[in-house]
Amino acid sequence: MGINTYQEPVAYLRSDSPVCRAQGFDAHSRIRVGLGDRAVIATLNIVDPPLLAPDRVGLSEAAWRALGGADGDPAQLSHPEPLESFSQVRGKVYGHSYSRSGLQMVIADITAGRYSELEMAAFVTACAGSALSLDETIALTEAMVDAGQRLHWPSAVVVDKHCVGGLPGNRTTPIVVAIAAAAGLTIPKTSSRAITSPSGTADTMAMLAPVDLELPRMRQVVEREGGCVVWGGAMGLSPADDLLIRVERPLDFDSEGQLAASIISKKLAAGSNHLLIDMPVGPTAKVRSAHAADTLARRLHGVGEALGLNVRVTRTDGSQPVGRGIGPALEAWDLLAVLQNQAGAPTDLRERALLLAGQLLEIGGKAGHGEGLPQARELLRNGSAWRKFEAICQAQGGLREPPRAAHTQEFTAGRDGRVQSIDNRRLARIAKLAGAPASPAAGIELQVHCGDRVERGQPLYRLHAQSPGELAYAAAYAGAHPETIQITED
Amino acid sequence: MGINTYQEPVAYLRSDSPVCRAQGFDAHSRIRVGLGDRAVIATLNIVDPPLLAPDRVGLSEAAWRALGGADGDPAQLSHPEPLESFSQVRGKVYGHSYSRSGLQMVIADITAGRYSELEMAAFVTACAGSALSLDETIALTEAMVDAGQRLHWPSAVVVDKHCVGGLPGNRTTPIVVAIAAAAGLTIPKTSSRAITSPSGTADTMAMLAPVDLELPRMRQVVEREGGCVVWGGAMGLSPADDLLIRVERPLDFDSEGQLAASIISKKLAAGSNHLLIDMPVGPTAKVRSAHAADTLARRLHGVGEALGLNVRVTRTDGSQPVGRGIGPALEAWDLLAVLQNQAGAPTDLRERALLLAGQLLEIGGKAGHGEGLPQARELLRNGSAWRKFEAICQAQGGLREPPRAAHTQEFTAGRDGRVQSIDNRRLARIAKLAGAPASPAAGIELQVHCGDRVERGQPLYRLHAQSPGELAYAAAYAGAHPETIQITED
Known part of the structure; x- marks a missing residue:
């Protein structure tokens, strides 16, 4: 379809398509799309006629990548198998502990792409904080290793x-x-x-x-x-971890067990x-x-x-x-x-x-x-x-030289004094607004550290951006947040 | 856009659109779309050039309905306010109890559409089973009532x-x-x-x-x-409930507190x-x-x-x-x-x-x-x-006559005996495969009840469908599951 839904596989069908009518698919159904010997479980979105022919299925970028294939290849659409392993997550939510085999089932299904984002969010929530015991964390770690490739090296010490x-x-x-x-x-x-x-x-x-x-x-x-x-x-090393990250990050739960397992x-x-x-x-x-x-x-x-x-x-x-x-x-x-x-x-x-x-x-x-x-x-x-x-x-594949940004702007101290604190999260946000990491030359060149003595007007950091628009956008935010680098009286 | 994403508001932008470039929006960002005095927080999907002009934002049906407006109206796009109330959900996940005011904040934000589906899934998961105390359930119920309209009637007894x-x-x-x-x-x-x-x-x-x-x-x-x-x-009565249902149902968690509050x-x-x-x-x-x-x-x-x-x-x-x-x-x-x-x-x-x-x-x-x-x-x-x-x-608005389905098929007893049990969930599934409720005349006409004496070949139920394809699809499933109605020796 040419639609990037981040990492969620989505399939697009017309509601009047024969397959929707015959199989009772509806918006937000889960649907199995098979292509050759590959298959992906996708969320279904229903589209109006202008966007798609009635005998066609559209795919989001994540679904397209997962399936390979070429435009016009014949796809098989079907109802996915019921997700038996989710009863393990339900059990955990109801206060039981995960068993080793239960976590193996859950992680195998997550790795195979059988969990929707909602189901992954529920799994992540049920693991958050200190919800996982040490034994559960060990079992989760093992299940995550078992679900992917495992490398071996000739050297005894790695x-x-x-x-x-x-x-x-x-x-x-x-x-x-x-x-x-x-x-x-x-x-x-x-x-x-x-x-x-x-x-x-x-x-x-x-x-x-x-x-x-x-x-x-x-x-x-x-x-x-x-x-x-x-x-x-x-590399396919602990692949469930890569899938879980896409829901863990937006929720931003601290989770001892999940972090250790990851x-x-x-x-x-x-x-x-x-x-x-x-x-x-x-x-x-x-x-x-x-x-x-x-x-x-x-x-x-x-x-x-x-x-x-x-x-x-x-x-x-x-x-x-x-x-x-x-x-x-x-x-x-x-x-x-x-x-x-x-x-x-x-x-x-x-x-x-x-x-x-x-x-x-x-x-x-x-x-x-x-x-x-x-x-x-x-x-x-x-x-x-x-x-x-x-x-x-x-x-x-060869050493190369990093690029340099075309546009920069300096931010200076508003007063004499000593650098008291630097807000990591705020600086990261400014660097991202300037375009990093998608614009690789963008970011921040920090010119002071905590404890440094500065004079009013002395440079604190220089913003780098690849376009004037990105520079202006990040600079506006940076200008509105002078507390990012706190300077106190010496 | 003419895309039905079920109830999730989605906004579509080109990655090379000025607003994406300037504001650092990325696939799966949350984005605030304002139109006149209405606004909706949507999930952002990035689309390829053929689908959208660079100065346009596309909306899913849910987002379009929420905003009203007409094709071509100017929209304001911005980063949504940080979701302060989600720290309450985090607290609950980490083992603290919800406070009355905490739940008021959460439900107000859910009602305003500020929670993503992931965040709602986390909230629902954190409420599941017996996770909510009676006091928390009372507070949740109050918050849900307060978030919407409340009717009053002249009669003392309602x-x-x-x-x-x-x-x-x-x-x-x-x-x-x-x-x-x-x-x-x-x-x-x-x-x-x-x-x-x-x-x-x-x-x-x-x-x-x-x-x-x-x-x-x-x-x-x-x-x-x-x-x-x-x-x-x-009606706007307890509107948070309607929003939560869209994530509760696919997850299918039993939740005493949430069910009572609902x-x-x-x-x-x-x-x-x-x-x-x-x-x-x-x-x-x-x-x-x-x-x-x-x-x-x-x-x-x-x-x-x-x-x-x-x-x-x-x-x-x-x-x-x-x-x-x-x-x-x-x-x-x-x-x-x-x-x-x-x-x-x-x-x-x-x-x-x-x-x-x-x-x-x-x-x-x-x-x-x-x-x-x-x-x-x-x-x-x-x-x-x-x-x-x-x-x-x-x-x-007027009494009317229900429609009748054009296509039916009868399912009969495979043996003499007595009806031992009927599987509610399986029958519901067959009726849905036949097209109910979207095809309103579709469904099942049950001809026996538990305890009935039946003879081999006697009708058990009749499938109704509005199209031959739907009938065949449901019939195939029904035929594969004769245990839906169990008949045992008398």
Whole structure:
């Protein structure tokens, strides 16, 4: 049809089409559309005659992608099988616990696209908060791993690194991967694209090298270089997680169980057995308090232990963005500065990456206790990390230069004083209004950090945009919210 | 756009439209569409150039109806206000109780169309099972009443009747209203159309008289005749309920609190102070056990008592359909047979209606204890009920004759024996596959009841359909499910 319904498969039919009349389909029915040996369960929308011939079915982009095929191919339309596994969700809602086999059924049906968005929203709601016990979380994690591909590597030790998120510019992953691989570790890193943030690690990495690798190609890169930084979405690793995210994000429920299952299932599916988790804690980060950090860390350790993944959680400062850039290209420039040891490279990004890389070297057995950080620092200083990063980029399809935005505008301090606080969420919003991540050069170049002394008129940050309209739109919002960067009397 | 998305408001924009580019709208964003003094919050779908000019916004039928206006009217598009009340739902999901003011905020936002389907699904899930306490249920009911119109009547006693549902053909309401109004009671009955069943009371009544009355017209009918049977959907009585139903039904959660709030809020909004509830209990009815009936009845009494509605619950046999017809027109013929005292009128329907009408006469103070049933029987026998029904139909816009289906097919007993059980849900499904309620003459004419002695080849039921295709489709399903009517050795 040429209609993008986000990720929801929708089928369009005329109410006077023979199939609607004969099969009793109605607006908002669920309908099974088969094409060759593929099939998708879609929500049905009824359209007026001008939009479609009576013997045709239209598909939304998500349904079209799922089915493949070409315009005019014959499709089979039928009522979908009843969704038996939803009784498991009902049971949970009525106060029972999920069984292991119940969660396997639910996740298998979600993975097969048999759940509507409403049903997924109900599942997510029933898992939210602390509704899932540790045992249920373990069972959910297993079910999510079992529903997709699972990689195996020749090396006995396979390490991974994950950031719980919520901190703009916290793009340590490519640096950590480069150092770990340079030290000889196996680190098959899959990352996500932005969903609600101005950039995901995969968006930033895509500024420097191709990231949309198929599984066999990704395997080649890791076998040759020890590491990679690729987009995980096309790999079929814990695929239910990708489907659930499309309803989790708009609802924005905190869910210890679901978050732990999401993180651990991806890493297990990627074949890792040692995982370092960067958990930024701060008032405008994802994890907002020490108590929340404790609870989540306990859950992550418990699930990892049960399923053979050695998990280490490192809490880091989540009070302000990391580095200077916020947005795919601007973050990529920061990465290059650190990896190439440029003068003026952002020290906060470098030191965080070194801290994490050092711990990973220790966890992976490449460094003794306390020796990881100096070893990581040396691998960065002597150019090994940069050469490894270049080699990984070449293996992924070639190193490239990030774009630069044509339009920028500077925002300055309204008074003399000291930078008191920086609102991560607000800055992320401004970067998105400027066009990030769809406009990859768009975003924010942050010029101060908390505690910095500033004078009235001194630059705080520079907005980058690819069009004057986007620049004006983001600038209007930024201008209306000077509290994004709070400056108090010294 | 000419796209019917069921009840979900959807707006369609091109990704290269100036407003998408400038405002950062993306597929699945929520967008506020203003037109004159009306506005609707819609889900955004992105369409390809051939479907829409770049300066145009397309609307789904639900969004178009909500906004009014004409093709080409200028619309204002903007980001919706953040949905503050959803933090209340989050709180409930995390284990807190709803406060009275919290539920008022949530229901006000749902009524204003500010909740997406996902957010409504989360709200419904968080209310399901026994998640709502009695106090929360009372607060929810109040909030639902407050969000809409509330009628007031000159009479001190205003009665109402409600059936918990799930029993095909259980169409006692028009008979009960006719008898109650003939006895001088005030009974402003609003009914619903079918959502998942082959007919709702409003669908059946629409076969005999117009039911789509606006509020002032409905008031006239009741002031003149004492009663009415109209569709409640256009009245603005507890409008949040109508919106929630569109997500409750597909999820099919049992929810004591929500069901009680739904029933009681509609009756309070209609201005009733005495309510008789018909609660059929049976293995394939909505209420399946005595325990479930107890729990629901207790909840209904508790909420009614707190809010000034005298509630009486009558449990009835829910083991099989009532009367002969299942489907709008076929049920209407049953009604006429009972009201006109035709020879061969279905006695089970008549006796159920008389039982309920008799209780209503006692509750409403028109009959002493034990005198209601004989009085109701006399009002039916002497033609008072039929004359009152005719008058109500005339006042609603004119009595009319139900249609008859052109195509029928009989299903017969496969063996000698006795009818052991009838599956309400399966029969309802067959009637819907035959086209009910959209094809009003379609449905099932049941020719046996439980306990009947049958011989091999004797008719069990006759399928009615308006087209050969629908008949064949329903017949194929019916033929594949002979267990719908179980016959066992005598």
